[in-house]
Amino acid sequence: MIEIKNLHKSYKTGSTFLHVLKGINFSVKEGEMVSIMGSSGSGKSTLLNILGILDEADQGTYTLDGVLIKNLNEKIAARYRNRFLGFIFQSFNLINYKSALDNVAMPLYYQGVKRVERTDKAMHYLEKVGLADWATHLPSELSGGQKQRVAIARALASDPKVLLADEPTGALDSKTSYEVMELIQGINDEGKTILIVTHEEDIAHMTKRIVHLKDGVIISDSTVNQRKAKAMENV
Amino acid sequence: MFELERWQEIFETIRKNKLRTFLTGLSVASGIFILVILLAIGNGMENGVAKQFEKDAENKISVWTGVTSLGYKGLNPGRFIQLKNDDYNQTVQKHQDHLEYKSPAYRIWSGLTTYNKEFGSYRIEGVLPDFQFLENESLVQGRYINLQDQQNYEKVAVIGNKVFTDLFKGKNAIGEYIEITGINFKVIGVFSDPGGEREEARIFMPLSTSQRVFNAGDAIRTLAYTLHSTGNFDKDVEASEVFIAQLENQLKSKHTVAAEDTRAINIRSNLENAKKFYDLNFMISLFFWGVGICTIIAGVVGVSNIMLIIVKERTKEMGIRKALGAEPWSIIAMILHESIFITTIAGFTGLIFGLGLLEIVSPLIDVEYISNPSVDFKTAIITVFILIVAGAIAGFFPAYRAANIKPIEALRDE
Numbered sequence: 001m002i003e004i005k006n007l008h009k010s011y012k013t014g015s016t017f018l019h020v021l022k023g024i025n026f027s028v029k030e031g032e033m034v035s036i037m038g039s040s041g042s043g044k045s046t047l048l049n050i051l052g053i054l055d056e057a058d059q060g061t062y063t064l065d066g067v068l069i070k071n072l073n074e075k076i077a078a079r080y081r082n083r084f085l086g087f088i089f090q091s092f093n094l095i096n097y098k099s100a101l102d103n104v105a106m107p108l109y110y111q112g113v114k115r116v117e118r119t120d121k122a123m124h125y126l127e128k129v130g131l132a133d134w135a136t137h138l139p140s141e142l143s144g145g146q147k148q149r150v151a152i153a154r155a156l157a158s159d160p161k162v163l164l165a166d167e168p169t170g171a172l173d174s175k176t177s178y179e180v181m182e183l184i185q186g187i188n189d190e191g192k193t194i195l196i197v198t199h200e201e202d203i204a205h206m207t208k209r210i211v212h213l214k215d216g217v218i219i220s221d222s223t224v225n226q227r228k229a230k231a232m233e234n235v
Numbered sequence: 236m237f238e239l240e241r242w243q244e245i246f247e248t249i250r251k252n253k254l255r256t257f258l259t260g261l262s263v264a265s266g267i268f269i270l271v272i273l274l275a276i277g278n279g280m281e282n283g284v285a286k287q288f289e290k291d292a293e294n295k296i297s298v299w300t301g302v303t304s305l306g307y308k309g310l311n312p313g314r315f316i317q318l319k320n321d322d323y324n325q326t327v328q329k330h331q332d333h334l335e336y337k338s339p340a341y342r343i344w345s346g347l348t349t350y351n352k353e354f355g356s357y358r359i360e361g362v363l364p365d366f367q368f369l370e371n372e373s374l375v376q377g378r379y380i381n382l383q384d385q386q387n388y389e390k391v392a393v394i395g396n397k398v399f400t401d402l403f404k405g406k407n408a409i410g411e412y413i414e415i416t417g418i419n420f421k422v423i424g425v426f427s428d429p430g431g432e433r434e435e436a437r438i439f440m441p442l443s444t445s446q447r448v449f450n451a452g453d454a455i456r457t458l459a460y461t462l463h464s465t466g467n468f469d470k471d472v473e474a475s476e477v478f479i480a481q482l483e484n485q486l487k488s489k490h491t492v493a494a495e496d497t498r499a500i501n502i503r504s505n506l507e508n509a510k511k512f513y514d515l516n517f518m519i520s521l522f523f524w525g526v527g528i529c530t531i532i533a534g535v536v537g538v539s540n541i542m543l544i545i546v547k548e549r550t551k552e553m554g555i556r557k558a559l560g561a562e563p564w565s566i567i568a569m570i571l572h573e574s575i576f577i578t579t580i581a582g583f584t585g586l587i588f589g590l591g592l593l594e595i596v597s598p599l600i601d602v603e604y605i606s607n608p609s610v611d612f613k614t615a616i617i618t619v620f621i622l623i624v625a626g627a628i629a630g631f632f633p634a635y636r637a638a639n640i641k642p643i644e645a646l647r648d649e
Contacts, residue, residue, distance in 0.1 A: 049643050052558070054558060054641065054642045054643045054646075055641065055643055074557075074562065074563045074638075074639065075562045075563065075564070078557060078560050078561060078562040078563070079560065079562070081557075081558060081559070081560045082559065082560020083560070087558050087559070089646070093551075093554075093555045093558070093646060094555075095552055095555060095556075097248070097251035097252060098247070098251070102247070106555075106556070106559050107559045107560055109240065109244065110556070110559055110560040110561050110562075110565070111560070114240075115240065115243065154559070158559075158560070
């Protein structure tokens with residue numbers, strides 16, 4: 001599903017270049033649930049941004065579902081993001097003046113889905129994350145966990161190939177974190193490929209594979225026994 | 236542009252951001268409103284001044300006399316200069332080729348006039364046929380004084396609209412007899428004057444008749460002329476200046492008045508006054524246009540400012556939308572579509588309010604020098620469109636920049 005080879009990325013800060021990613025080789029198969037770990041500054045968020053076509057690599061190749069992602073103009077990048085990827089952010093990034101339902105329907109709007117169908121689909125995904133009753137509420141009227149679940153519903157709405165989550169539980173307490181992880185695990189169980197960037201061990205162990213990043217290189221990549229979030233909640 | 240989906244999206248955004256929409260709209264609407272009012276006032280002043288000159292022929296030159304202020308050739312100051320028929324005949328003879336209309340007038344300021352039981356006191360003037368055009372009068376009924384009336388000392392009168400309504404109360408006046416200072420005159424015409432009531436409270440009769448019935452001999456009170464117009468305003472002014480100088484010379488030497496005496500013989504040219512007023516008017520309308528254009532510029536700056544703020548405020552939203560698959564163009568189009576929609580609605584609202592106010596207030600304004608303040612509808616529409624287009628252009632650049640920020644930068648924006 002995801003195939004990256006010898007990926008390099010550096011940022012210019014003032015007059016010096018900050019070499020963030022120094023040759024990443026990495027692949028993810030369909031249906032995998034991978035966590036990318038590392039301390040801050042290890043390059044994990046940059047990697048996720050490149051994977052999410054929000055940022056571009058300086059060197060190396062990135063293939064997503066058999067399509068080489070390189071030198072895309074904004075228009076095509078937007079189309080790929082819309083078709084292939086679903087984003088879940090640490091700070092939720094919901095549009096604050098739109099209701100939960102409208103937020104979920106947003107990617108469908110950009111897919112050109114008609115309004116009635118859009119609302120139907122969005123409602124379906126809201127039900128899936130257990131927030132059907134909150135459809136007309138604004139993000140400001142929702143709790144952190146609820147916001148993140150709306151964001152997850154939104155990420156799922158366009159039926160993407162890959163879900164990319166950047167510290168999805170970073171702004172939540174442990175109980176809510178586990179609830180959100182349980183939801184994400186459920187989505188993975190249905191066959192969706194999921195990448196999660198996190199620096200929390202317990203969250204990482206809820207995935208099936210952990211990739212450790214340090215100073216821009218992968219230092220370890222191992223499959224782990226997935227811990228079910230549901231079990232953790234009861235501890 | 237006409238996709239229903241985007242309209243829905245925009246209406247939703249507008250509905251959810253009422254204050255922002257209202258403020259944008261307010262700056263545009265008030266800009267247009269102020270412009271409409273300003274242009275209307277400028278226009279009203281122009282109309283008002285024009286009206287001041289409508290009451291007489293625009294190029295009328297009139298002569299009246301007074302008392303000498305300087306001694307001259309052994310004559311004492313304080314001598315009254317009396318114009319005579321001769322003065323008129325000689326001046327006309329001399330300038331025959333240049334004169335368009337000419338007429339002397341003998342007048343008494345108030346003559347008691349009665350018809351049956353109605354009576355009133357009016358200005359009575361004895362004139363020649365040309366006087367109608369010198370005074371810019373038009374006949375409502377009947378005819379004006381003609382040369383035969385003059386030659387035959389006919390006791391006929393042309394009365395103003397005011398006199399007509401006062402005495403006849405709307406009944407037929409032509410052929411009726413009115414009594415002026417005890418003498419019967421036959422009414423032959425009713426006239427109206429753009430100068431209004433004051434100018435219409437007058438009665439005209441042949442000069443010869445008036446001199447005879449008022450025992451004036453061959454005395455006259457004023458001379459009035461117009462010159463042929465060349466169609467070029469400045470040339471006309473020049474020609475009238477030359478004519479006035481010659482006329483003054485001729486009259487002064489005939490009546491033995493010192494050249495420096497400014498009070499014995501007075502000559503006024505409407506054209507020169509008109510020129511002064513038109514120059515003033517031009518400056519005023521220039522000023523109003525200047526202020527108006529500045530208002531529009533301020534409006535455009537206001538719209539651009541608000542667009543900048545909107546774009547800044549929505550940068551993060553743009554990032555989110557882009558992450559969800561919005562193409563850059565769709566973001567620009569969304570912002571522009573929204574801003575054009577708001578400026579259009581607001582612009583026309585301001586226009587309608589401005590025009591509405593004028594519609595209500597304009598008939599109530601009856602001040603000298605301001606008349607019928609109104610605005611050319613086409614001009615108003617054009618300015619609204621200029622504002623819309625300028626607002627769109629001003630909004631395009633920030634929108635374009637926002638649409639091309641990388642999504643992660645936009646997402647980081649707090």
